[in-house]
Amino acid sequence: MRIVVCVKHVPDLMAERRLVDGHVDRDQGDGTLNELDENAVEAALVLAAEHEAEVVVLTVGPDDAVDAVRRGLQMGADRGVHVLDDALAGSDVFGTATVLAAAVRHVEEDGPVDLVLTGMASLDGLTSMLPAVLAAELGLPQLTLATELALTDGSVQVRRDLDHATEVLRAPLPALVSVTDQSNDPRYPAFAGIMAARKKPVEQLSLEDLGVDASFVGAQGSRTEVLDAAERPPRENRVLITDEGDAGARLAAYLVDHKLV
């Protein structure tokens, strides 16, 4: 069996982030594998050990996006696919999903893909729609936000905790599953894993290789356009006090003065 894990390279969350011309400025600070995608890689590796699957880590993005693939390989995935093309800059979720879907189909040329796994959202905060949109593009059953995941007899079953309800969903394979940060504790790559990852292949593909029309992706294919971006002004008139026995009363007075009660 074969599992494809979609991962994203994001700017380090702890680093100060900026927007330049409406796009994430990726030139500063170290990036990293989107932390939530580590849960997807972990889920894939656990299933692969149980069901003897090949795990392929897939990403779409600029040069340094390959770091996210490398991290997946260090954790134990078998090989990587990196879609890299200048025309991709500024893609919206639909453009990104079109390219990911084409790349999954490319992997399928080597044999069927049984499961596509993703994280629950990208921590650079731009969208959490990707799993559902990718499933729709691929025509696969979507089982999103899984906190538990099991494969049995050609079907996949997940448990999910939503805002207002808990659900159990089941679907035949092939399927797309997104996992939450509650689903597992991602392993930390061991030294041997880091060394082994150096020899694992990463296939680099362009839009032309995938047969994707460049006019559907990137800023020109985007259905939305960022008009402007402004850093939120710091909060004014901030007050910091140390409790001298009257802080509770001062808190209450603050709420009254500011018409918050």
Place this chain on the structure above:
Amino acid sequence: MATAPVLVLIDHTDDGAVRPAVRELLALAARFGSVHGVWVDPVAPGADALAELGAHGASQVHVVAPNGEHHLTPVVAEAIAVVVGSVAPRAVLLTNSFEHKEVAGVLGVRTGAGVVVDAAGLEDSDGTFVATKSVFAATWTTRCAIRTPLAVVAVKPNAAEVVATGQGPASVEVHAVDAEAATAAARGVELVERTERAPSGRPDLSSAQVVVVGGRGTDGDFGPVADLADVLGGAVGATRVATDEGWIDHEAQIGQTGVTVSPRLYIGAGVSGAVHHRGGMQSAGTIIAVNNDPEAPIFEIADLGIVGDLRTVLPAATQELRRLLG
């Protein structure tokens, strides 16, 4: 000439009660045209729901009973697409829950619409919808134009003031979804089990006007946090540490992987203000923090910061508020 309507997906409980966040969507939609609700459920809306929707500005409700599991987001998207095909709306507005953001995305695939989720505001700029959203843990605000004829927008709570229009009940139009299309939309997914959570007696966390949050500093005792929330009529939230410790249900977790809140008032008690947590609350109107560590990062974003012990400060504040509010 009548302008194209704006559709609002009516989020409702399994027993047919309209969820509070919908009222804000109706008020927002009314700024752009006539407001039509979309009700996706084999059980039609009751008289109470239609009266409430009418009183908040919906002239019409399109009822779609898909021949398929109506809790599955692609089936909901297919049902909305049927209404979109029938009434040619300018926009579809949804709440910002994880499920409805998925519905928005799949609807975008199905209709070619441009989609914005996590919108904190929406305006009509010469016929083009422009959504405001905050990104990077709410440290930046972006304005995003939707270039397609149909705009699909998932809107965060407290983006608009609720308006009571005093209109009568919304009229009902029933739409049929092609059975084959609904089955195809589900793509083989079967809902094996669904348990809706019982309401807590407090306001819904994601749409509450006031949220009081407990973190590591509570040491597991949420009593003072809950008491302050109750005197303020607010919801109780928690940090990842507090939910991981099992001090409170995981559903109370505020942050980038939990619930995003944007209340008028946020009070954090024993909350350090880790970046993941800030991403879920930083767009709050007023932020108050109580923490015994003067170096806690949350003080960098607090309008009122109190260095002190939450176990004395919170009960004292609660007592004083009870006296003032009598």
